Amino acid sequence: MKLEKVGSERRKTMKKKISFLLILTMCVTMLGACSGGKNSSDKTKNSASANPDKIVRMMFTNTPYLDPAVGSDEVSTAIFPNIYDSLVVPTHDGDTEASLASDWTVSDDGLTWVFHLRDDAKFHNGEPVKASDVVFSMNRLITIGEGFAYLFQDKVKEAKALDDTQVQFTLSEPFGPFLSTLVRLYIVSEKDVMDHLKDGSYGEYKDYGKAYLNEHDAGSGPYQVTEYASGDHVSGVKFKDYFETFEEGSPEGFKFMVSPESVTVRTMMSRQEVEITDAFQPMESYAEMEKMDGIELMKFFGGSMMYLTMNNKKAPTDDIHFRKAMAYLADRANMVESIFPGSEVADGPVTRVLAGSLDEKLTYDYDIKKAEEELKQSKYYDELDDLDYTIYWVAETPDREKLALLIQSDAAKIGLDVNVEKVPWLTLVESAASPEQSPNSGTILTTPSYSEAGSQLVASYLTKEVGSWESMDWYSNEKADALINDAISTIDREERLKKYEEAQKIIMEDYATVPLFELVETHAYQSSYLYWEAAERAKKGESVVPVMGYQYSLKGMHFVDK
Structure with a gap:
């Protein structure tokens, strides 16, 4: 009986081992099937059933203004061509x-x-x-x-x-x-x-429908808004009576979402819970997402320029030598190499993709000694210990903190203390109301409203246009004003473009701002099941529409079945 019991126990142990090995084999087999490389056939097969509702879900740093008489930021310009x-x-x-x-x-x-x-x-x-x-x-x-x-x-x-x-x-x-x-x-x-007016300050037009258009659209575009949740998302569906024929596989709707933390973005992309990320993810996140099956990076130069703005009406950035010192302290080559790879160091105040941009280098290269020389010529040099110089960076764009910290570090080498402050995007926009409220500097990204240099020159440097986030330099120069106004009044295109060039020279003589680099805009997107015209053009090295927002036109997207 004793031997029989021992044999029975051995058989039980053997059965447990065999069961364990079988389970282990099954797990390995399943993992092998699921862990294919970038071109995994299983993933490709599954991509056909991804997002069966054909809703394009895009991420942005904030919810858009739905009123086309109010909005001008990136997400607003992205939604306008889709609903109007x-x-x-x-x-x-x-x-x-x-x-x-x-x-x-x-x-x-x-x-x-x-x-x-x-x-x-x-x-x-x-x-x-x-x-x-x-x-x-x-x-x-x-x-x-x-x-x-x-x-x-x-x-x-x-x-x-x-x-x-x-x-x-x-x-x-x-x-x-x-x-x-x-x-x-x-x-x-x-x-x-007119059917939705509320009390307001526009006479017979009351509030001109602003309250209504905070949460609704009144357009004729290919899509119409169905839901607006401020600070979270905006959703919409295809407008069936649109005058153009929709392409086969065209999106049935959209959802513009406020981008969460980077780790959450990566998780949502891996689960196919979002189709297109915003353009402000950390480079490490983009690298990780690019390794995921069915995801590619879309990179293009769309006219976006990164600046270190200089508040020309607030101490100490009201001093030209201080501004030049900051220009020499901006290690722009390092910025594009280590923080925004693929971007290009800026030569002037207007992006190269616009007609009328100056084909001439007007910016300073990184030079600590020259920065110190300029600082010594500043009227504030003798009071460096008491100076209050602050750089804002937008909380929703973490890589911009790295820009500000890099400048802070280099400034310390010449005895200049720099305050680096994190602010939400809407706080920064509100701070642009007056020179006193605006910071000395901000890491500001602008994109043209139309395809000529006049777009950036008017929005950022024409005196009468100051008071927006695009003009936080608070720059005013009568000669520059005259040239810009003369240029935009000129009908002959070639003559107009030459005048734009002259205005840019004056702006940089004053070093009114510090152009950092032309940003290569990067998005991760679900290329296995979403065709995106702008992305396809960028992959081929072709030009992409240089007007902010139009790259996100849903008419240039459709779902594919691979």
């Missing part, structure tokens, strides 16, 4: 083409423009798009005076509907890039806005 239409739209080669307008004419003196509207466009409320809506949209934008109003204020003298399909703009003076700027006139339904 404009008379013309930008092309990948920097030109413009028809959208709501089928054709147009301009008088010899450049003052009168007549646009003929297509007759099959409808708003999301079912009403036809009429010339009167275009007039209403232009007047509303100019009156509210926010967003892209600066493109048309003091330029458009009158907007007039000649009939339901013809709208006439009369300019107060010739405005060379007028057609290019119309990509920022998004047409709203007059009826929709």
